[in-house]
Every structure is written in C-alpha cells, then in structure tokens.
Amino acid sequence: MKKATNVAREKLVALGTCIGKLTHTGKFRLTIGALDLLSQHAKYKIWVKPSAEMQYLYGNNILKSGLGRITENTPAYTGVVIYSMSDIPLGFGVTGKSTEDCRTMDPSGIVAFHQADVGEYLRGEDEI
C-alpha cells in the first residue's frame, strides 16, 4: 500500500479490493467485494437450490421454495452468507426467519433478504 502513495490522488483508481463504502451519515455498507472475506469467516450459512440460484443472482430475495439447507440455530435478522449447492459463495444477506420458523413457513415466504450477490459484477459494473 505504501507503494501506492506514489500515485496521485486523482489518478489512483483502486487499491486492493473494495469491501464497502461509507455513507453520508458515516455508516459503512458492505458491498459484494467483501464476499471473499465474509465467506471465510461466516458463522451462519444458507444453501440455495439450483433452481432458485439464478433468481437470487438477479437480485431477488430467497424464498422458502428455493431454500436448500440452512445452518442450525440461525436467529432471525442476522447476516448470512449464501452459497450454491456446490459451495460457491453467491452473496450475502439477512435472514427473515430463524431456522425453526423456516421449517413451518409456507413456500412463498422470504427466508433471506438479498443484500449483495455476485451477479452485480455483471449487472452493476458502474457501481463497483
């Protein structure tokens, strides 16, 4: 990083990988670049069925019908990392229900809210 100090401020475009952005009010929002780091240390994971994979990658939330697996004892409204059935990290989000509630849910209920997914690399190149 020290070497990057050579580069002038206007000319410096990127340094390493962007994990998130700071907002006006000082909040730090994670973006998709953080996925690599998160997936290494994720405590709660959700696996998505292949049929619902593409849906999630388009930016939709995960419904019960698309849920493959979920780690035990996941509380509601916690951050989860979302994987495909072949253990490829697809993105991250927030749970809508806890694990027990998921079992009793109807198929169109939202299991996890979408926050970031790898499809953004293709959809939103400008925003990265």
Place this chain on the structure above:
Amino acid sequence: MARVQNKQAGAGSKRNQDPKLKSGPNLKKMKGPSSNGKAVDSHSQKHQQQTKSVMSPTKKGGVLSQRKEHTLPAGKTGFSDLNAKWLKPAAKKRKEEEEEEVEEDEDIELIGDEFPSDMMEEDEEDEMQSEEDEEGDEDNDNDDDDNEDLEALGGMDQGEFEEGDIKSEDQDDEEEEGEEEEEEEEDEDDMTEAERRALALDRFKRKQAEAAAKEAASGDIDTNIQDVDRFVLPSGQEVEAEQAAPDLALVQRRMKDIVTVLENFSTRREEGRSRGDYIQQLKRDLNLYYGYNDFMLEAILNLFTVAEAIEFMEANEVPRPVTLRTNTLKTRRRELAAALINRGVSLDPIGKWSKVGLVVYESKVPIGATPEYMAGHYMLQGASSFMPCMALAPQPGETVVDMAAAPGGKTTYVASLMKNTGTIFANEINKDRLKSIQGNLYRLGVTNTVLCNYDGQELPKVLGEKSVDRVLLDAPCSGTGVVSKDPTVKSGKTQADVWRCCELQKKLILAAIDLVDANSKTGGYVVYSTCSIMVEENENVINYALRKRNVKIVPTGLEFGREGFVRYRDFRFHPSLKHARRFYPHAHNLDGFFVCKLKKLSNLKAKESENGKIGSDEEDQDDDEAPAWAHDDKPGVAGGSQQQQQRKKASKETGGDASASMPGKVVPVSRPKTHPKLGRKASLNQAHASDWKGVDTTQYKSEHTIARKSEPGIVKAAKRELLEDQKRKHALREQKTRVQRPKTEAAKLSQQQSQVPKSGKPGSKAAARSKR
C-alpha cells in the same frame, strides 16, 4: 475397342453394336465361372482363331494387350487364375507404354468389327507369345481398368487421349478389356444398373488418377488436357466488366488458379503476362472476396507466401474458439471443468502448454453468466493472451507493472501467478476502460493490485525509475492480428496508422525499460507483446529498444510459435530477434500475436555520441556486462552510441588505431538497398519517399551515417587526438629518464635495468643493452 469403332463407324459405342453386350457399364462379360462366361470364352477363342489372320501380328502396346491363358506361362509371377490378366502386381507400366507406342497406328487401321474384343484377344495372345510376359501382365491390369471404365461411360473422354502414350495404351486395352469386363460384370449381375455405373465411375476415376500419376512421373504433360484447363488472366476489359457485377464463386476459383500458376510459374504461365500481372489480378480478387484494402494486402503478401496468405485471410473470416482461464486463486481447473460440464458446457483443456486454459466447444448456458463466472472462478480470455504472462513468469513477492491493463485479463493472470502476493501496478490511460479492470479485479479476488490512470510514458516519473522487478507491456497496436474480432481492420488501416502506433510503442517500451531495475534479485525483465502481425510494430520496436537501452533479448520460454523475423524486406534486425515468437490464426488457431522478452542488463541509459565520455568507471563496469552481441561483426554497418565511445577511449589508451579497432557494432536499421546502378545515395533518396513523408527520419538512420554527414572530421579528429596523446606520453617518459640520469652510476645502472622492462619499447631495450 469402342474407340476404334467410334472412329471408323462414327456410330454409337461398342455396346450398341456388339450383340453380346448389355447396355450400361456392364458391357463385357468376364471369363469366369458363369455359364455365359464360358460361352463367351469359347466363342471368343473361336473368333480369335478366325480373326488371327486379319490382325497384324505386331500390335501396339503388345505387352499390354496380351491375353492370358488360364494358367500362367512358365516363369511368370502373379496370379494363376483367370484374373491374372487384370489383377497384376504394379510397376513396369512404362516399358509397356513405350512398346505400345510403336503399334498405335496399326490399331487405328483396324476395321470396325462386331467382335472387337475377340480381335484384341487374338492380338494379345500374339504379343504375349512374342514378348515378355511379365511386363504385359502388369501393364494390362491398369490399362484394362482404364478402358473398361472408358467404355462404360460411353467413351466420352476419348478425345482427350488422342495424344500421348496413354492413349495408345488405352485403345489397346479397351479392346482386350472387352472380354474381361464381360467377365467381371457378369458376376455383378445382381447389382442394379446404377450401382454398376457407379462402380465403373469409381474405376474410371482411379485410372484417371493413375494416369495422372504416370504423366507426372514420366514428365510428359498431356497437352490436350492442359489446354482445356489452362488458366487465362482476364483482360483489362473483362476486369472492368466484372467490377460491375462480380461473381464470387468465379472470383474464388480464379484466385485458386492464380495461386497454382504462381507456384509453378515458368511452366504454367500465360505468354506475355508477367508475374506482376498475376499478382495484380490476385490482389483485385482478394480485395473483392475478402475485403482487404491495398495496404493490408501488400503487407500480408509480403509476410507470407501466396498460398499461406490466402489461408491467413480465410482463417480471419472465422472466429477463434472461445477460451477461458481458470482463476487459480479460487479454484482448480479440474473442479471448474467438472462444474461447467454439469451445467452443460462441453469443454476441453486447451493443450499441454497451459495448466489453466480451457477451450469451450459449445454451451447450453451463456458462458459469461454462469454462477462460477460471477464467483470469479474463471475469466474469458483469448488463448494468445496467455502467452505474454507465461513469458513474464512473475514470482511471488515481486513488484510488477502492467502498463496497458484493460480489460484486466493479463493483470489477473499475473496476480494469480504471484498468488496474490507482492504488488501489481495496473495502469490504463483510458478512463472508460478502467471500470472493466476494476470489476475484473474484484470479481477474481485480486487483492495485491493498485489501479491507476496514467499515460504509460509518465509511469517512470510517477513510480520511480528502476523501481520494479518486471514490466508487462501489451502495447496498443493496429490490431492486424485480430481481424476475426474486428473486421474493420481489413479496410481501415493504412501505413500511416502503423507508423503512428510504432511511434507510441517505441516511447512506451523505453518507459517500460526505464521502470525496471536491472539489479533486481529476481527479475529485471520486460515482456513486450502486441496483437499485430506487422513487422514495423513488432521486431522494429524491439530493435529500437536494443539500440537505445542496455537490454538483451532472452528466450520467451514458450514452446511453440514461429520465430520472429531477423530480416524483412529492407529491414535488418538483430539476430537475437529469432527468440521472439509470432502466432498466427491459420497456423496455431490463436489470434495473431507477437511476444518478446527482454532482460535489462544495466541501469545505464545509452547516451548519444555527442557526449563522448560517459564516465570511465561506469564504462569499465559496463565492459564486463556488455551484451554478448556487441562483439558481433557485421561488415559495412558501423555503430554509434556508447560502445563506440568506449572502444575509442580504450583504443586511445592501448595505442591502437582508433578507426580500425571498431568491431562493427550492429546497428540494424531500415535502410534502402543500394541500387546496383544508381548507388547508395540515389537509393537513399528514392526509397520510401511516400512512407516517410512528414516523419523525422534521422532516428532511422545509423549513427554512422548521421555522424558522417554532420561531423565529417570526426575520425580525423580522433586520430589526431590519439597521436597527440601518444606524443605527450612519450615526452613524459623521456622527461622522467632525463631527470633521473644525473644520479649515481649505480643508481643509473639499476634504473636502466629497471627501466628496460618498464619502457617496453624495442628501441629503448636495444639502447639499454648497448649501454650495458
């Protein structure tokens, strides 16, 4: 036989007249197990006896047209059954051909006969007995076959065989084959007529091929056929007419014809048309068919042979296969391949030369939108883009600069080779393309890269000279190697475009070399690559770098690819340029590419000759490190720059002759060839007038010529200096001895003795000896 009949009777073929024959190719019955065959056999024999008197005893091609008995005559090899006639072991045709020639006329005089086959048989028998059997056997087979088929097709090609050896053979053989065909065909009765025709056609074609082979072997060109097929260039009027409404199929055929003519120009040319005419027409056709402009055609025809040029253009019409590179930071090739195959992609490893490449044949899902792609497991990349990164071979922990990084394929490959360690500076001058690099860097999980937005030439100032270990320069170029991706290159590029790219590339490569630290422990390499096939942008730029900086070319480490040009038209390059590699779409199925790896030898920049001295210390150091090729002798091409100065200085000190001791440093330069009559100066003036308009050409002339013109007395001045220097030193020495003389005798003696070895001059030695 049919031929003979046609000549005389003018009526239909044999099959119409011979009651024995059926219509169609099944004209003759074979001698064989069938009852009909037997009948024929006896019948024919009867006829043989009858007609013996009619036929002349000596028949043309006698050996060929001999009829065999059931058993082999004594001493003969081959098949012992009836098939021996037409089932011959090969060879010895030519002898029979010659023999046949003699008897051609006699055959023609034969009167049309209802049973010509019988006559033939008789003759054959005669000849068989009269001449050697072996030869006849072998020749008969082929000729029999020939005639069979000819008759089968109604003898339509008889005209072509009027002249030459083969015709005579065939005529004979037709007659004698009559019987054989019958026998053969009888066995094939259950085949439909169409099948028989097809069979006959096959046989005919085979014989044609054999006949052609014979011709080629014997060296006689069948002039009749040749006349029919001889290629004629269209006249000026035809050309104009064609431009109105071109027929592409005709154009393509004509191109092929021109290529064949050019291959064997002396024999196939049309009288009165020069080679240039053919090439002109070819260029017109190529322009029409493929759409290349004049400049591109000129360039391509200069780079390749004519046939290869067409292959190149043909390959440019087709896109190269889709290839992808596994991102080893996140996955392995095997796992990725398995995952993609599960999704319905058919792919294969790209080849032995790469461990990370995969080539995609077809795919049910969009290959650029699979979850694996989005997770950064692979990158869609042209296979030729692997080459410069493989050549660069960056080691983990190094500092590397990628001077023209968009869209980031090579940068990410370098990062994965370095395993995300060390530092990469990815630079891109174009703001719009920066986003794509950014996206790719993030997606593939590359964390060791700094992305900046400079002009590549400024980088040495920004990052500091001699600061990095390796530099990858994938220079902006004219794009003549990737025509399949961008067809506008075919018609849009001109010589000026190429020279403009060349200027920029030269500046960039010097900047790249300056960035590198020659004393780096692990590196000191620059890899220069372009996606162009033009020599001006490739070897020429490297050559320039060799002249201007202290670098040398090293092998790229790539196993395949064609060697770079060492000379091209009137360019002359350094011989080590053969280590550079060129790739072509038609030869390697890669995009056109050029890769060259340079090693920086010292951090010195070579200054121009007006400076004279660069500092003796540095020069001495450089002497040790001097590039190996600096000692190459190239007669007639004298060099400039620091080596020259070094040698001059060294020569002054040793007392040698300044001008003579220059072992001609190579200064490869684009210089026009001397016209044999006009001489060097005229050539210099004439050459490349249009190409060089508006371009400052002093940098393309050798230092020698520049020096000669601008400072005519430079050599004389050097000589003068040297002489003065010598005088001075001599005077000094004399002074020393004179000063020391008035000392004691003993001291004098010892001094003299000691002076003897010191002075080293023959004169002084003699003087010392005489003194003693």
